[in-house]
Amino acid sequence: MPPATNLTSVLSRNASDPLRAWHLFSRLSISPSPPVITLSSISFLTRLLSRSNHLPQLESLRLLLLSLPSLSPSVSLLHLSLTLCSLSLLSPALSCFLSLRSHSPSVVPPLRLYSSLLHLSLKFDRPELVELIYKDMVMSGVKPDTFTYNIFMKHLCDSGQLEHARFMFDKMPQRNCPPNEHTFGILVNGYCRFGRSMEAMKIFYMMEQFRVSMNLVICNSLIWGLCKEEKIDEAEKLVDRMRKEGLFPNVVTFNCRITALCKAGKVLEAYSIFRDMQEDQEMGLPRPNQVTYDIMLDGFCKEGLVEEASALVSSMKSNGFFRRVESYNRWLKGLVKNGRLLEAQNLLVEMTKQGVEPNIYSYNIVIDGLCKAGMVFYARSVLNLMRKGRMEPDIVTYTTLIQGYCLKGNASAAGMVLEEMCKHGYFANNFTCNILLQSLLKEGNIYEADRLLEKMNAKGYGLDIITCNIVIDGLCKNGKLDKAIEIVDSMWQYGSAALGVLGNLYLGLVDNSKNNRKCQPDKFTYSIIISALCAAGRFTEAKKKLVEMVGRGISVDSLVYDIFIHSFCKNGKVSSALKVLREMGRNGCNPSLRTYNFLIWGLQNKSQTNEIVNLMAEMREQGILPDIISYNNLIRAFCEQQEVVSKALPLFEEMLQNGIAPNVTTFIVLIKGFFHVPDFDMAKELFDTALSTCGQRQALYSFMCGEFHNCGNFSEALKMLEVAIEKGFSVEKFPYISLLNELCNKEKVDEALHLINSMFDKGLLFDPAAFIPVIDGLNKRGSRIEANKLSENMMHMATELEASSHRLSLNNDRQERLKEKASAEGSWRALLHRDDGSGVALKVLKRVQKGWGQRGIPNPRMRKSDLIDWEPTG
Structure with missing residues (x-):
């Protein structure tokens, strides 16, 4: 060969x-x-x-x-x-x-x-x-080079041993191994990852000493670290230096900056940079990539700027950046978080049509949102949609449904889901059972809660401190505070077996007192008892429990003291709350920002502005900076005392100088103050500023509409309502009925007709009483056809109102408010049955073909005392 x-x-x-x-x-x-x-x-x-x-x-x-x-x-x-x-x-x-x-x-x-x-x-x-290898290397006389040192330093940085990495870095020149750009990149990235960007900056400046040129990767790592720690000014200085050195920032650099701004809540400022990247090609800025779009979408959704997020999604679609399931999931989370549940459900269907298969996470996002909004019926429909897509629910799906039913107070239906989960091969765990236990106690069903505890114990799930705290909290909320205290006292001797005092004989026979890991009361246990005693006005007993905590060796932190402070402030006993603050200092417990905010809130309710100013000064001395809640309460106090120009406005400017971004509440409080001064021009100017700072928020428009209406400026109020309708906002908090009445009284029936038709055509849900004055006006001038058409629309709206509990566009709170509105005196039915000779009632009633409230969905019920089939069969 x-x-x-x-x-x-x-x-x-x-x-x-x-x-x-x-x-x-x-x-x-x-x-x-x-x-x-x-x-x-x-x-x-x-x-x-x-x-x-x-x-x-x-x-x-x-x-x-x-x-x-x-x-x-x-x-x-x-x-x-x-x-x-x-x-x-x-x-x-x-x-x-x-x-x-x-x-x-x-x-x-x-x-x-x-x-x-x-x-x-x-x-x-x-x-x-x-x-082993390093020892052999030393014995062989092989000297490490820069590459070898880089390997060691990367390992040290990855494991957080930054001091050892720095020690090795300092030894490199002495051993004729000068650091290179990879060495600096490893160290800078390591320090930034562990939140020590200023130390990373010092290492970065040493590059010149070793004649190592800075590169884009190291600069981006440092900018990312600085932005993550909100050292924006330092990051900007570094970007300027990069440009001077001829090193132009790329899309990664801009993404770091945008991420930091979004994290700090400055989403509109981040969007300004994003828009420049899209449009300003003369400056040579990089074009946004998939990551940039995703960051902006997350930022808009987090801040509740749904309209802006929707426009961004349209832009992503046109630019080809909305084709991945991850992007859809981001938008699904945003829609769900901001209550746009119907749109979220439609988006799931859209995904399939666009060839993007939803994953289990996609479905779970929507199911979780629906359950938290109390719409478990529709969550079940999403579950059916999932199965049609040949995807089976996982344990997260089932647990979410159980939580959903429990939130609605339907523990029996939750038990059925648990049984279904077990049949599909998923084991119930402590977490799942604790959810059901909490729901049973919330319903006041102590008997079934006791049976569930027995089954948990029999199946060996272990009744831990979380379970005990749920039971104790449930007893407190069911008016059995003394029974809860009895259990806590017994837990020191019997552990979780103390729950046997509920009447569960099996638990009563268990004694884990000799178990080193027995279940004993903790800080949260005492917090529950102390909170319940304070709520019941039993402050002396609550203080005794605090002393008992200290005697038992349980650490008392500011959260426990905050319970006392909040309860005293809630009951108007601010002086007692301040005494608690002083006692905290004497006991070596540092107050938190939350502590001071409770006190500021209590003082604001008493209109004690000077005391608030003094308290905020004390906060700063303690090294605690006021936040947006602190400032909002003080601004509100000044506005209520008609000191909006002299004190509230300067405080607003101080807040901006301290880098605290105002929120919707800040602007509403200030605008309300200027309405009361009155200074309408300044109020409108602040409103425009609020829109540019906080985005197009429904709360801002409804507030402005209400204020203009209250001061008799109906034309401005109408403008606000019209803009809100155009944007598709809910009109629930707008004085739309009063405005429609005002238009009809001034014989502007056509304007009123246009307004109510706009509301109806937009699919908004509102009180059918709004139709009555417009129908009256049309009938009075002889426009019978238009009046009859509007009557039909009124009946349709009334039907929608009755079925509102099953519509995805509403949450529980809104359902209750709408039901109250429908049944209140002066509601649309009262107006409909009036006898003023208009004939409107007769025309409308002739169109009634069905009774009201006949669309209820039956509530699934389980057999009593048969909550769970514990054994998985799948």
């Missing part, structure tokens, strides 16, 4: 069958006239076997190379070790390395092999091998 090339050629022809190639190689190697085996043929065979994961054959290859007289074992083993390292095969590479060291101890392996083995040992989390 011709020499080497033919052996490689033979192996190459058998590449599709690695085992055959190996057998050929081994037979030819030990034949009477073997071919010349070269390092290239060994490399080829090694890669061939590794790709097909034939590790035993690689071990056989190592042993074969040791036995071949025609090839130097040291050379072949060294080459095989390096090849295996390049393939990230640590164990075979280490085996070859050890064979090399034992067979040829005089042969010094190259630094490249040591570095590769160290890198793989750290990569696969084998620190014991690092010590």
